[in-house]
Amino acid sequence: MRIYINAFKQGIARIFTLPRLSLPLITTLGLTLAAVLTVVSVANVLLFKPLPDINEKDLYQVELSMELNEGFNVPFFSDPRRVASLKKHYGDELSWGHVSASDTQVEVGGTAITVMQYNAVSGSPETLGLALLQGLGTDAGNTEEGVWISESLWKSSYASTTDLSKQTVRLEGREFPILGVIENFTSISLENIDDQLTEQVWRFRDLDKTLETPDSIAMSMGSMTFVRGTFDAIPKAKDLETWFVDYVNSDIAIDQARQFLLSKPVSGELTSYRDAFIGDSQRLVFLLLTAMVCLLTMACLNLLNMFIAHYQSRTKEFSIQICMGSSVAKLRGLIFTENMPMFLMATVLGLITTGWLIKILPTLAGDNLPLLDQISLTTGSVSIGFAIILFINLIFAAIALLNVDKKALTESLNSSGKGTPAQQKQTINKLLMVIQLTLACVLLTSAIASVKDSYQQVYSDLGYSMPNAYEVSMQFSDEEWAASLNDFEQYRGSELQQLRRDFTQRLSATGGEIIDTTTLPLTANVLMNAFPDPDTGDTMMVRPMLWAPGLLSTFEIDVLAGRNLTPEDVDLPNILITKSFAMERVGDSNWENAVNTELKMGQEESDIFTIVGIVEDINPLPSGTIFVDAPEIYFSAPVAMTINQLSAVVLMPEGEQLDLEKLVPLVKGVDPRLGELQVASMQQRWQSVTQATRLNMYVVMGLAALTLTLAAIGVSGLSQMTAGQKRYELAVRMATGAKQRALLTLLLRDSVWMLVIGLGLGLAAAVTAYQYLLNMFETAPAFDWTATAGINFLLAAVMILSIAIPGWAVIRKDPMRALREL
């Protein structure tokens, strides 16, 4: 036992006396372990931990997606009436729910609070399995008269009072009684939710009653339909698609709408609630785990090479131990014990870094990962960390003595110290290095494809410039009012026109130049219009933009053919379209011919527009509110558009900011039915829209740099070892007249096969692995041979330098000195 205690003590001493060995081990292993443990912690939560608020058992999300345009799907169940029809069809055996969500402001006792508003059908919380903490159940009837609030809002604004009878909340300009308190609902993933607020207000509609009104013939994003029941009883994808045809035929009264809906491809989908909630994250976690394990393996291979070199220098010591009566197994045990302090230090560093990484995970992952607040360093993760480290230590101890056999014993013990020991075989080292190069090649190929794709998305030509512009807007909070504003817009002097005039006049006091348009080219408020092409019958998706004088010149959107709109066009049905839309209409080669042609957006006279000019496309940015590449149409007046907010663009002089404090009182009195003032600068918008992609790019670049560094360290370590062992031979050659360049070539030739095999295997593995990646992620960028060739060339160059530089350090020495040193 004492001999093991001594070995452990020696291990502690080696941390300080052998920094060349201990520092790389502690830092490399610690940091890569941290990366692995972070991903393990994420995987643990996403794959195994029960969702915190709901009961997942027998709970499924159902959806019927309609493809309106290529790559643009909308959920058919956005109207709860359709869910009610489905419920009726399948009877009472199943319990159904439907929820849509949006941020909104409520008032409690005169204090404004931003909350998450859930509009749901009655019984939804019960179907989800959310606990009712106070008050009535949501399936009790007359639910539309009041609201339910979440536990957090109840605690923060109502001091957890048990008497709800006199409590109210002001919502949408009305005072609602609070009928109950529901557990916070956070296990929900919808496209329109950025921040998951725990202060929540629920409004309910009776699901059965929705059948009393006709179908809305509308579809919108941001809702979710779910059902609880045994898997056999739940409608499957095919059942949903069959039901859809029956429903449209029986419940859609308008012929044109019915034909339109039946002409579109629909696909039913039944997913377990957890899978639907976690979405692509599951595959992302597997991918990350694979990448991290590859990185850990690379780090271990590096360290192992370093350790083998270290152990080779201690062969005599091991031989003496064996000679004195230690078995090889016992010696491995001693090495294991001796290495333990270093490995434990690496574990501690790894665990500390993991804790820190988990803390900053929300910043790193943004909205890309659900359940972020549930992720923590658990006992399980810590145990996995220790198990990994013990396993690696075990492998190191086993491989360390692979070369110590009877031959090594006699050779090393009987050497008198005279002459130079023969160069040791480096088969294992070189094999490890080939594996490492292969892994590096796979990781770098994937990384470079991702980085290139992110870079192109973020820094591509957007089709417009980025001046110091701000989008100032106020939402129409009353839907009926908004509808009437749009209905009467066609009349001169309409209420909407008056509002816009008043709004822009008030904004002019800010000192900026006002452009009377609805949105910035880079906006969060994306409007989409769909219309059937009368000629082909196809549905056309376009993004309507309101033209204003100075709009194109301010944002440097080029007019490519025809002419720009002018103020004289305001009363005329003249429009500008984008080049891609023109190419779609008249062909790629003669797209200019679209000028002065008509665009029919419906059957009515007022739906026919004249294209007077063709402009540059506005390219969508990644991670925008809706990532749809639809062509823009610039209307001279908002007649053909549905305006959902009062907005304008303020162009401030360079270097000046829009003063919000000055702006708020300016626009306060425009109309009480307008929502909160929203101000977004173009730069801020660009920063926020591209944040996730840029972050992803930097993280992957970091990963690639780490991979390259690890590979370089490994190869340079091996080269140093090789050159060190060949010092005598090199020195003798130098002393006998060999030129330095010839010696360098000798060293390179010794390692070049390793490089060729490693890169060759790596390239083959990278191509294969990338095919799997493409199958897993539809959005993954296509395999790029140029980028792959480039990164492999870089890897090869770094490797050659890593071989040459340590070798050169030996070669450049005075040959006699090298000989004397031996």
Place this chain on the structure above:
Amino acid sequence: MSNDIVVSMQDIHKKFLGTEIETHALQGVSLNIYKGEFVAITGPSGCGKSTLLTIMGLLDSASDGNYFISDIETRGLNVDQRTQVRNQHIGYVFQSFNLIDSMTVFENVALPLEHRGEKSQAIKNAVIDALEKVGMQHRTNYKPNQISGGQQQRVAIARALVGNPDLILVDEPTGNLDTKNGDAVMKLLMDLNKQGSTIVMVTHDTRYSALADRQIQLLDGKVVGEKQVRSNDEKEVA
């Protein structure tokens, strides 16, 4: 086999297979070493002295032939079994000392007993005793690089005798030492032999081989001569 025989070798052969040529280092060596003997193996460079010693010390195995040490048949033993026999029955002193630099003198000497799993107090007593025998008890906490070559060799001898082995094998003990230190080491070996240790020493120095009880001469891997200088009885009288 007589109880007095510590080592019995019969027709020992050792072949080394190189890439192109085969070297027949030992060609049928047969010999006995008796308890309490001090035997010197001599011969020119390359005659197989060190090879014979490594086989005797179980650091290597013979290609053919039988080898018994303390009545233990060594043919067919695996590496760990040979190691155990070596630990229990053999002490080995190398020409280049082979002390572990990172350990103190005490720890180096204690190694065989540590590997035997002896208790701390027993190890301490035995190590101090062994170091006293070689006159190194005042350097217990020194590291090998802090003492002279002669002192290192004495520590190596202490390590060889600390486990009270049946046989001490000594490979060119004076090869790396000057005359003064070489003489001192030889005197120490002779003293140990007088106290009962069986010693086999490989040397090419005739001055020191003459001090042994018996000389075995090797040439081209064969025993070509044996010379009894004095018997154990004569030694006792002396």
